[in-house]
Amino acid sequence: MPEVRDNLFIPVTKQADQQEKITRPSITYWQDARRRLKKNKFAMAGFYFLLGITLFAILGPFLQKNGYDVQHLTARNEMPNSTFWFGTDEFGRDLWVRLWWGTRISLFIGIMAALMDLLIGVLYGGISAYYGGKIDDMMQRFIEVVYSIPYLLITVLLIVMMGSGIWTIVFAYGITGWISMARLVRGQVLSLKEQEYVLAATSLGASPWRIITKHLIPNALSFIIIQITFTIPQAIFTEAFLSFLGLGVKVPLASLGMLLSDGVGSMRVYPWRLLFPALIFSLMMVSFNLLGDGLRDALDPKFRK
């Protein structure tokens, strides 16, 4: 065993600032959340699937020369082949093009629903909770009333009234879909506004608008994001449901819901007409749900182990 001499050791200098030094880079809340999310294989799979589906929805129709409404009357009900990758429907329309157009429309409806959630739901919940008292009471009564209206029935009524189409569906969602977001944000803001930093901002003379937008909403942001990942698939699902009842987008435009209900009608003879839309639709739904669950685990401290 070699001899250990004193001169091998270098004494550490005692310096106040050195003792306080943080050796590892500090991690912000969002970096931490991203790290947790990346560890979650299911959520990441969902994320990449969604990325892929979105890319195909944007680029897919350009890979084929046909428009979504071009009819090839000599090539009706064709099996998937080298000309028509996903086959054709009973009017000879290219299902590959129609499928990705449909995905575009479904995604668009989902994104618009998310925007409605942000615009109406977040502000409504935020204002209601921030002002409290009588205003909160009244706004909550209103929410309670809207909440117990079966919203699909109201959507159906609206569509009957305004005629079917993408914007009607978006509008109908704008009327009823933001309720759960408003409730969630209200709950968050109610607990956040009692925090000291809000008191500090108020005493420094910050306006209510500034406090809501700069302090309260950013702090409730994680819950808002989680809610949105569940709003989007719900809106897409609603569109599919309406399409089945014949109240969806107008022909010859295709949405995923419409392709699905077309496919169901002909599945015994032409199974591929159901297979591809059903595959993409379910994949999209599963991905949104997995991503939403993963985000909740990553962002919400309650779900951490």
Add this chain to the structure above:
Amino acid sequence: MYRFILRRFCYMLITFWMIVTVTFVLMHNLPGDPFANSEKLSTQQRALLAKEYGLDQPISVQYKDYLINIAKGDLGVSFAYPTRRVTEIIKQSFPASAELGIESIIFSVLIGLILGITAALKHNKSWDYGAMFIAIVGVSIPSFVLGPILQYLVGVKWGILPAALWDGPANRVLPALTLSFMTIAITARMMRTSMLDVLHSDYIKTARSKGLSQFSIILKHTLRNAILPIVTVLGPITVNVITGTLVVEQIFAIPGLGKYFVQAVYSNDYTLIMGLTIFYSLLLIVVMFLTDIAYGFIDPRIRLAKGRN
């Protein structure tokens, strides 16, 4: 507690009144009129028909009459079936829908609870992943895709169960299963979260350190507390079942309310659409009212918190 019930009851009435009003306003702004499709009617005949149904009155009078009639429990006469009252149609076709709905709720609560409990007890093991996968698939496949596939495979190809119609108990299985697929998922997820919450609480640790067996801990302490929040799922489940019947009754040719609703939408049958919307809403409001009260009874924390507001 009585004040809590009374308050909730008042909200229920206000909600109901608002729904009636909204439905009324929406229906009176509809494009087209219910007799537009019968082209052979002369203008005079049309005016006569409008008079008979009260459509020539000013809107405020129509609204007042409508409110009075609803208070009497009269939803008017259907436009498309002039010989039948809306209440009569509801009375005749609601039993099938209600039976289907109740069966599917039983299905979803039973299967959902089993899945949720298994997932929570085997947290982060393959059982958990399997159960949650079923739950996610449940919210990913629309019932109008699942229904026809089940109908074709089980009913036509394998011939195990009848594919459609509403004759015997065997006819109930496929529609109820289709209808409950999504609500199974909702219940399972809720039960899993609630079980996990309870399993990590202190009194479970206490029970364990007392030396109780795993079995009696789960049966006596965990399940009893974890099952409470499930009562709150009944509201969303009812919504799902109501909207689900619109689709499932079409697919399986069941003579229920949902079929009438869809037909009424196609044929601009004002009174029937209004009547059914109001009926469905009333059903939903009553279910929500009852769940709130039941939850207040089961969990004193809710009662106290709401009373203080």
